[in-house]
Amino acid sequence: GQSLEQPSEVTAVEGAIVQINCTYQTSGFYGLSWYQQHDGGAPTFLSYNALDGLEETGRFSSFLSRSDSYGYLLLQELQMKDSASYFCAVKDYGQNFVFGPGTRLSVLP
Amino acid sequence: DADVTQTPRNRITKTGKRIMLECSQTKGHDRMYWYRQDPGLGLRLIYYSFDVKDINKGEISDGYSVSRQAQAKFSLSLESAIPNQTALYFCAVGENTEAFFGQGTRLTVV
Numbered sequence: 001g002q003s004l005e006q007p008s009e010v011t012a013v014e015g016a017i018v019q020i021n022c023t024y025q026t027s028g029f030y031g032l033s034w035y036q037q038h039d040g041g042a043p044t045f046l047s048y049n050a051l052d053g054l055e056e057t058g059r060f061s062s063f064l065s066r067s068d069s070y071g072y073l074l075l076q077e078l079q080m081k082d083s084a085s086y087f088c089a090v091k092d093y094g095q096n097f098v099f100g101p102g103t104r105l106s107v108l109p
Numbered sequence: 110d111a112d113v114t115q116t117p118r119n120r121i122t123k124t125g126k127r128i129m130l131e132c133s134q135t136k137g138h139d140r141m142y143w144y145r146q147d148p149g150l151g152l153r154l155i156y157y158s159f160d161v162k163d164i165n166k167g168e169i170s171d172g173y174s175v176s177r178q179a180q181a182k183f184s185l186s187l188e189s190a191i192p193n194q195t196a197l198y199f200c201a202v203g204e205n206t207e208a209f210f211g212q213g214t215r216l217t218v219v
Contacts, residue, residue: 042210097208099152
């Protein structure tokens with residue numbers, strides 16, 4: 001079967017750094033993506049890692065370790081607008097995007 | 110205009126009724142997907158299509174059917190709606206590394 005695991009909730013304060021972990025077990029692996037979804041909105045793409053290592057895009061960074069079937073999303077200098085749900089997703093050999101259950105991030109003032 | 114458009118945005122229907130959710134895209138990609146979102150369960154794949162002649166079942170296809178009328182159009186049907194199909198439904202268009210989502214259809218079956 002296919003499964004991705006993420007923490008269900010994370011809370012942090014404005015200006016802090018938070019890391020959201022994702023472990024996966026899927027039928028084939030091309031890459032790991034991260035998506036952000038605000039309440040009432042659609043998921044929007046944040047990053048994609050196909051190779052091991054860290055990818056940085058502004059305040060957000062994403063890391064992948066293929067040997068450990070593990071990745072994380074790192075959010076720096078947290079802002080109130082970062083309060084949202086974050087989903088990791090694996091692109092499998094069927095060319096499908098398989099999503100994790102999501103992590104709800106609450107940023108406190 | 111949005112790249113991926115879903116209609117309707119909200120719908121309340123009765124148990125046993127047939128309902129169709131529509132999706133159209135202007136991105137020109139071949140890969141289209143229908144996902145269902147329930148609280149705490151993430152996005153689960155219902156059906157996917159890689160071109161007009163290609164339709165594939167996803168993780169939770171029972172109770173659903175789809176039609177790929179054209180490269181730009183992919184419809185999801187519930188032949189006989191039941192209350193546990195109450196959910197938020199998303200259509201997505203897939204690029205190599207990224208999926209682009211419509212704004213979603215909130216469906217309530219009473």
